[in-house]
Amino acid sequence: MRKGRLVLQGPGEICTNTDAGEHVLLAPGDDTDAQTVLDWLQSFDVAGLYTGAIANAVDYVLDGARTGRYSLLAPDVHPGERASVGAKLEYEVLRSFGLPKEAPLDTLIEKVPVDIKATVGANWAIPSEAHCQLCICTQIQLGKSRHRSWLVRAHRSWLYRGKGNKDGKRGLAVDARALWSIPLYDWTPLPVNPLTLLTPEQAGRVLAKRPGQEQRFTMMFRYLEGHIIPRSVISTVGAGKLDPLRRARNIRRHLARDGLTLLCGKWRDQQDLAAAHKITLGPEDWVALRLEGGLTHDG
The missing domain is CATH 3.40.600.10 (DNA mismatch repair MutH/Restriction endonuclease, type II)
Structure with missing residues (x-):
C-alpha cells in the first residue's frame, strides 16, 4: 500500500x-x-x-x-x-x-x-x-x-x-x-472550562485585576448560572491572590440578591440539592442555582 x-x-x-x-x-x-x-x-x-x-x-x-x-x-x-x-x-x-x-x-x-x-x-x-x-x-x-x-x-x-x-x-x-x-x-x-463560555467582555471583567475577588466571583457565578465551577476555575479567577476559596464562600449574600444560591460539593446536603436539579457536584465543585427557600446553613 x-x-x-x-x-x-x-x-x-x-x-x-x-x-x-x-x-x-x-x-x-x-x-x-x-x-x-x-x-x-x-x-x-x-x-x-x-x-x-x-x-x-x-x-x-x-x-x-x-x-x-x-x-x-x-x-x-x-x-x-x-x-x-x-x-x-x-x-x-x-x-x-x-x-x-x-x-x-x-x-x-x-x-x-x-x-x-x-x-x-x-x-x-x-x-x-x-x-x-x-x-x-x-x-x-x-x-x-x-x-x-x-x-x-x-x-x-x-x-x-x-x-x-x-x-x-x-x-x-x-x-x-x-x-x-x-x-x-x-x-x-473533554471537560469544557466554564470560563471559555464567557463572552470576551465578560471574561475581561471576571479576570481583571480590579475590582476585588468577591465582586469578580459574584459576576462569574451570575454569568455562569447553572454551570459547574471546579476548584481550578476558582483558583484561576483568583490567580495571585490570597485564599480565593474563602473569598468565593463569602459571596453567597451577593448572589442571594439575584435569587441565586451558591452550592459547594464539599457538603452532602448541597450535593443532594444539586442532584435534585440533575447536576452532579464533585467534592471540590461549585454551582449557582435558583432554589426555593435557599440553604438551611452556609456550609
Missing part, C-alpha cells in the same frame, strides 16, 4: 528494523503481547481515566492559579506549551492506572514494555527506542474538546521514512493506524 513516498508492508511481510532485526509483521489479533496489554486495559474505564488525566495535564500546563490562563488555544499560550501536554500526560496516565515508570519504554503492563504517546496535532513522534514496540497513542483535539486512543505496534515499516526530527522521531502512517491498530475508545468529550 502506497502512502506518499511510503510503501506500507502488511501483516505477514517482513519488517526490516536494523535495531530489532528482521521480524514478521503481525496483525493485532496475532500479536500476543498486544492482546495481553489489551486484556489488562479492559478491566479499566480507559476513556474515563484518560479524560481525567488529560484534564489534569492541561491544568498543569496552563498553571491557571499563577497565570490566570484557562485555554490552551489562547494566543498567550506558546505552541511548545501545548506540545508539552503529552509529556505531562504520560505521568498522569501512569498515576491514574497505577503503573510504574519503568524502562525500557515508559512502563510495563503485565511485563510487556509500552510507550505512552499523545499529540495535540494529527500524528505522534515515535522515538527510535519505541520503533516496533507497543504504544498507546492518544489524539487530543483541543478545538473540539475531545480525545481518542489506540494501541498499536509502531513497526518501523509503518513509520514515515527519512531521518525524522532532530531526535530521530518519526510519525506513524495514517493507514497503519487505521488498518492495524486496536482502538481503545472512540472520540470522548
Whole structure:
C-alpha cells in the first residue's frame, strides 16, 4: 500500500528494523503481547481515566492559579506549551492506572514494555527506542474538546521514512493506524472550562485585576448560572491572590440578591440539592442555582 513516498508492508511481510532485526509483521489479533496489554486495559474505564488525566495535564500546563490562563488555544499560550501536554500526560496516565515508570519504554503492563504517546496535532513522534514496540497513542483535539486512543505496534515499516526530527522521531502512517491498530475508545468529550463560555467582555471583567475577588466571583457565578465551577476555575479567577476559596464562600449574600444560591460539593446536603436539579457536584465543585427557600446553613 502506497502512502506518499511510503510503501506500507502488511501483516505477514517482513519488517526490516536494523535495531530489532528482521521480524514478521503481525496483525493485532496475532500479536500476543498486544492482546495481553489489551486484556489488562479492559478491566479499566480507559476513556474515563484518560479524560481525567488529560484534564489534569492541561491544568498543569496552563498553571491557571499563577497565570490566570484557562485555554490552551489562547494566543498567550506558546505552541511548545501545548506540545508539552503529552509529556505531562504520560505521568498522569501512569498515576491514574497505577503503573510504574519503568524502562525500557515508559512502563510495563503485565511485563510487556509500552510507550505512552499523545499529540495535540494529527500524528505522534515515535522515538527510535519505541520503533516496533507497543504504544498507546492518544489524539487530543483541543478545538473540539475531545480525545481518542489506540494501541498499536509502531513497526518501523509503518513509520514515515527519512531521518525524522532532530531526535530521530518519526510519525506513524495514517493507514497503519487505521488498518492495524486496536482502538481503545472512540472520540470522548473533554471537560469544557466554564470560563471559555464567557463572552470576551465578560471574561475581561471576571479576570481583571480590579475590582476585588468577591465582586469578580459574584459576576462569574451570575454569568455562569447553572454551570459547574471546579476548584481550578476558582483558583484561576483568583490567580495571585490570597485564599480565593474563602473569598468565593463569602459571596453567597451577593448572589442571594439575584435569587441565586451558591452550592459547594464539599457538603452532602448541597450535593443532594444539586442532584435534585440533575447536576452532579464533585467534592471540590461549585454551582449557582435558583432554589426555593435557599440553604438551611452556609456550609
